[in-house]
Amino acid sequence: MRQVTNTILMVRPANFRSNEQTAVNNYYQKSLDHIAPDELLSKAVGEFDAFVKKLRDVGVNVVVIEGDKNTDTPDAHFPNNWISFHEKGTVAVYPMFAENRRSERREDVFEVLEKDGFKIESIVDYTSAEDEEVFLEGTGSLLLDRVNRKAYCALSPRADEELLIEFCEDFEYTPVVFTANQTFNGERSPIYHTNVMMCLGEDFCVICLDSIDDKKERKNVLAHLREDKKEVIEISEEQVLHFAGNMLQVEGDDGKPYLVMSEAAHKSLTPLQIATIEKYCEILSSSLNTIETCGGGSARCMMAEVFLPRK
Template identity: 70%
Template sequence: MQQTTNTILMIRPINFRMNEQTAVNNYYQKVVDNLLPATVNKKAQDEFDAYVEKLKAHGVDVVVVSDTDDFDTPDSIFPNNWISFHENGTVALYPMFAVNRRHERREDILNILETNGFVIENIVDYTSAEDENVFLEGTGSILLDRENQIAYCALSARADESLFIEFCEDFEYTPVVFTANQTVNGKRKAIYHTNVMMCLAETFAVICLDAIDDKKERKQIVKHLQQTNKEVIAITEAQVNNFAGNMLQVKGENNQLYLVMSQAAYNSLTPNQIKQIEKHCPIISSSLDTIEACGGGSARCMMAEVFLPKA
């Protein structure tokens, strides 16, 4: 099993704005004052386009699909929450916390991938869990160590433990469950997505250990990471607030590995942390300020990794 892929699915926004339905437990979203919705959307599109260009310039195969006007889908730019693609040709569809995010799931996207030569053998659909108000938001909630078949999940309103265990049974992963918190107005509250505070690469992991309040859980996670030969690069809660946990390792030209992150994430890192990362692979960073402020998500959330086999 490969940990990284050269192919990324990205959805170009057409009605991007702050989603009031996700803001209830995504504390990274901010109201951007004095900007018209059309201006916010245009800025997000410009950031998106520049980001895609940067990835392509490094030899990353980016499949760009435009959002549609069919529904109000302000968060469509973050496809990794509703779908994941696996090497055995399986696609997983996930139950989403926000009602307006459920419209992001589009069958035509699977057709587009098949037209591009990817093979889909099987679809595992967890979306009926929405009827029970049970959620598991894709690779936002689940961090996959694909090589070692270990799945990490920080529990939250968007990551249900029993559904996560079911996913692990279906896909033959060993589950590692923990709780990650952040301080919001002086109170510790669950971080909404695991991939905001943790990133798994082939030979290292970037993680905010300070977010894991339970010492036993923290030790357990470090142990798993070390046993799978990953260098642990610790980041702070302040860096998490700048999306330094929301990174993804991808393959570029000639299978060169890169760690992708936003400019804000990069700017928040210390010279020593940058050196630690660059020991393993170069960094690609791109400015995503509007997307981060209004969407409360960053570079990793915008990329759905495609591991499907090619025909």
């Protein structure tokens, strides 16, 4: 089992705006109404293409899927929420909270990967849970420690505990469940995705422990991380607002590790945090200001890791 992959699937934006359907519980996104829709899309595509180029320049294999102009999918550039790819050739497809995000699911993604030489043996489809208003949004909700077979999950309207347990039984993971909160309008509210406040690397974990208000839950998360010998790099709630939790470790040329994040996340880190990360991997950051502001997600959300075996 590997924790880090060299292959990433990404979807180029074709329709882009702040998604009114996700804004109800994603407190990070804002509307840029003063910018014309065409210009907004152009900015998002520019950020996307520059980001892909940076990844490819260091040897990351990026499979780019073109967004579908004919569907109303303003968040299609966040594919990790509807699909995940696993070592034995299994693919999981997930139920989505926002109705217009459900159109992001596309079978041609499987065809592209198979043409690219990857083997898909089976698909585990959880999408019928949408009929019950039950959701689990992929590796946005699930932080997978693939080596130690643990699935960290911050419960929220987009991450249901029973469905998490079903996933863990199907894929042989141990669930590590908690609630992560943020202060919004003076009240503590659940953070919509686990990967906003936590990033799991091969040998380290970047995490906002302050967001886990329940001391027992916080202690339990820490105990699991320490048991697996992960160095814990704490970030603040203020840094989470700059997407400092929304990072992903990837492999470049010759297996060289990189921690990928946005420019805003990178700038929010302290010199000590940067030095600790750089013990394990080089930082690769790219400006994603438009995508972060309108989409309320960042670098990690844009990358669906491909762990499928080759044919």
